Amino acid sequence: MSNSGSDGGSGVVQSVDRAIEILELLARTGESGITEIAAHLGVHKSTASRLVYTLQKRELVEQHGERGRFTLGLGVLRFTGAASNQSEIVRVGTPLCEALAEKLGESVHIAVLDGTDVINVCEARGPSAISTQEWTGRPTPPHTSSSGKVLLAAAPRERQELVLSRGLEACAPRTITDPHRLREELERVRKDGYAVAIEEFEPGLHGVAVPVRGKGDDVIAAISASGPSYRMKRTQMRDMVAELRIAAQDLSARLGYARR
Amino acid sequence: MSNSGSDGGSGVVQSVDRAIEILELLARTGESGITEIAAHLGVHKSTASRLVYTLQKRELVEQHGERGRFTLGLGVLRFTGAASNQSEIVRVGTPLCEALAEKLGESVHIAVLDGTDVINVCEARGPSAISTQEWTGRPTPPHTSSSGKVLLAAAPRERQELVLSRGLEACAPRTITDPHRLREELERVRKDGYAVAIEEFEPGLHGVAVPVRGKGDDVIAAISASGPSYRMKRTQMRDMVAELRIAAQDLSARLGYARR
DNA sequence: GGTTATTGTTGCGGTATGAGCAACTCGGGG
DNA sequence: CCCCGAGTTGCTCATACCGCAACAATAACC
Known part of the structure; x- marks a missing residue:
């Protein structure tokens, strides 16, 4: 059938x-x-x-x-531990996450798209660690987070449609639930090369994310920083995007992909 | 063939x-x-x-x-989230863990034996949550923890031999590494119906555990409490064992096994 | 309580399907 | 340069797997 x-x-x-x-x-x-x-x-x-x-x-x-x-x-x-330790992207990504979390003072995550779910594969909490909790391995819908948007924006059209067809559930008051608005948003993410999420996953939580590229320039992961709204103003976010971009390029290079 | x-x-x-x-x-x-x-x-x-x-x-x-x-x-x-949410023991065990952690003021775990590894399947941290970190899903060797001893003591002989034959690695100064001593210890656990671990997994960390029984009285899981040594004296441990036993019986009953 | 509908679990036989062989490509040493 | 080891891929045969249908064991229904 x-x-x-x-x-x-x-x-x-x-x-x-x-x-x-x-x-x-x-x-x-x-x-x-x-x-x-x-x-x-x-x-x-x-x-x-x-x-x-x-x-x-x-x-x-x-x-x-x-x-x-x-x-x-x-x-x-039995498998989860080994998978998250051995998978190449996790192994080289984790130290990078930690360094970045230290530098930015906020939590940093690396996420991949798995089917129609976003999965955080490594995590480094910021020094002020009250904010976020352990998310590793837990699947979240793509339209609710900055990393999700980055991954979705780069995904094949059919995958996007699949997500849209499932319906955009709201998990915070400011979650994007209108398909049309999400399409526009993804378009902008593609153009700008980064995504932001303003209290769209959880009230009081902001995030920014940039793509990590593999061979052939296809997006294989996203790296993001997130923190409480009062510490994440426009200017800070701008700086973070710059830092994240450097990290993403570094990660690509360390995964064996030519940097350009 | x-x-x-x-x-x-x-x-x-x-x-x-x-x-x-x-x-x-x-x-x-x-x-x-x-x-x-x-x-x-x-x-x-x-x-x-x-x-x-x-x-x-x-x-x-x-x-x-x-x-x-x-x-x-x-x-x-993709599977880990669903597995830990849906598995019966986790679903009914989690609220029990949380209640118990609240009551005892220490972290409470439920663990199962998977092959020759101990896997914590749910976790509730105590109010003073500095001590322990997230362990769910990470396999640990059975001879280093109180839950491990409980599970191993009830496991079939062959399983025990398999563990012993692999060698008892020390992960703290006081880990039991002598096969003979471990055998004695398991014997005592069987007799007393509970196990303790005194800084055997990590320096400064104590734990106590009791078995959770399924149908036919076979042990299907262990429920444990652990905390820093300065809060876990003989008397506290004795009280904890009593509380853990009540919880274990409750859990058995809620899993649909006749309580006796 | 008897009866029906639906569940998941088995022998059994035909054939799709997966296992093995061997030739192949690719890379790294000696 | 040739060899040796890695992993991949046509090809062929028979074996292991699938579908059928009868079977047990609840659940639902009157």
Whole structure:
């Protein structure tokens, strides 16, 4: 039926691809039954059952009750630590974040776009650390943050449409919820090369972000600074953008991409 | 066929099982090459390559450089949030943790045993929150913490031997590194029904833990309290054990297991 | 309480599909 | 320059996986 996600391609191992699709489905829905999963994949119940059973044996999926519904299992946590330590961008980005946080006096994050979610992959809190809390790994909607806008502005059109079609939920009074306004905003971000978010994620919180580019000038991540509104005035933001740009270029270079 | 080694068993989908084994290998080693992975699985290079390619397309694995080595990718972060929110024990355990942290004035954790690692699945910091940092999801060796001892004491013999055979690394001056002493300690934990750790994980940090039981009285998790040594004297610990026990029983009951 | 609808879990047999082989490309040393 | 190691890719065969259908076990309904 509706193979909404990415239908593999050539060279991929079918059953593995389907298994991963199950995990992603569970991540989205929270919990599902076998029949539902089978329908989503467009396969027979038995096939889905077999796949889920395999995932379950490895503790990537757990079953609530004897014959109940399925959710993601705690086994996936085994991977998170290693992933965030080993992934190249995190490894070289973390010290950069920390240096920058020290210099700017505000929290600094590096985020990537994962499907239609923004995920912060590393974080360094500013010296005055009351403001922000731990966000690493938690997915947030792209339209609510400065990094999200940067990433979205550079994403392929279809991805943008997907985000828009899901609806722009407000998580603060000043969140952009009008599709038309968001489109304009993204246009401006593309032109200026940076994004700001003024109390759009949380009241009293401002942020600025710039893109990090990989080979071929495509945007692979965003680096952002955020802090309380009373410390983030126009002038400070301008200075921050400059600093962030230097850091972004440095990061690109250290990831092995030619700096230009 | 007679799939020797650590293979799932009957009913599992072979390629999916192998793919997960790859992820676990990468989580352990940090990074590996295709040849190494193939050798570990006991399959041909091409097979390993195909599996890795599939994982890579889903961003669960990333490749460093054009023809370089492989590590876990950031795609796995997509799962962590959902896993820790949806897993039953976390969902009902979190409010319990928070209540207890408030009452005891120290940080409270719930941990499970995952393979041979202890993983904290939820956390509530005490009001005086300077002491501990975010540990959720990060695997720690079982012999260094009070929760670890509780979980290990209840684990099947083979699991214990596996931990012992890997060697007991010291992460603080007072970590138990002698296998014989650890065996004695586990015996005592089984008898008393609780465990303590006195500066065994980190200098100046004490902890106490009790088991959480599932159906059939098997231990499925541990709930612990930890804090700086100057606030954790014998008497306080005794009181804490009592409180923890009540909480553990409550948790068991709320997970749907008969309380006795 | 009996009956129906829906759930997830199994044998079983055909075939799509994934495993293995070997040839290939690419890079780094000796 | 040639060799040796890395990872990738056609090609082929049979094996492991998928779909079917019958099965158990709740849940829902009157």
